Amino acid sequence: MSTAESPPLADVLRYAAAAWQLFRGGRSIDRALTAALADRAELRPPVQDALYTAVRHLAASDRLVERLAARAPAAEAAALLAVALAQLLRDRHAAHTVVDQAVAAAHQSPSTRGASGFINAVLRNFLRRQATLLAELQADATVRYNLPAWWIERLRAEHPGEWMAIADSQRQL
Secondary structure, X not given: XXXXXXXXXXXXXXXXXXXXXXXXXXXXXXXXXXXXXXXXXXHHHHHHHHHHHHHHOHHHHHHHHHHHOOOOOOHHHXXXXXXHHHHHHHOOOOHHHHXXXXXXXXXXXXXXXXOHHHHHHHHHHHHHHHHHHHHXXXXXXXXXXXXXXXXXXXXXXXXXXXXXXXXXXXXXX
8 A cells, every 4th residue: 555645636637637638639548648747747547547537427527517607618627627527426525625626726727727716616506406417417318328429329220129238338348
């Protein structure tokens, strides 16, 4: 067991958000992590964990931002929101800690500093409406299975009686 202290969650969220932007821009997860962590390789394990969690909740975080934000946030703020929402969905850290550290992460970067209040408001709004929002999102197959719509349509067409079981098994990977 390691006795090293865990890095601040704000640092993990900030670097995971940078990797998230690269990933959403078309890079593989590994290359996105390597590029985002060029100056902080020691953060790779926790940042990788946060990024993988965000990928597992990609569809949900996209829909949540659409529902919670009156306008589409800038790419940097959207990335930080996606990573923070995934942490809230994972329920690994106390909710107030995730919100506080996401706002702290926003303050650390010039590109998100001005959006810190927006990020705080969106995350707190999610926490207030979490049960209702998550129940509503389960009606969306792309969220329920975390698969793109085109893939779900292909599964439905090619495996009409089994598509849900196939989609569910892919979600377990």
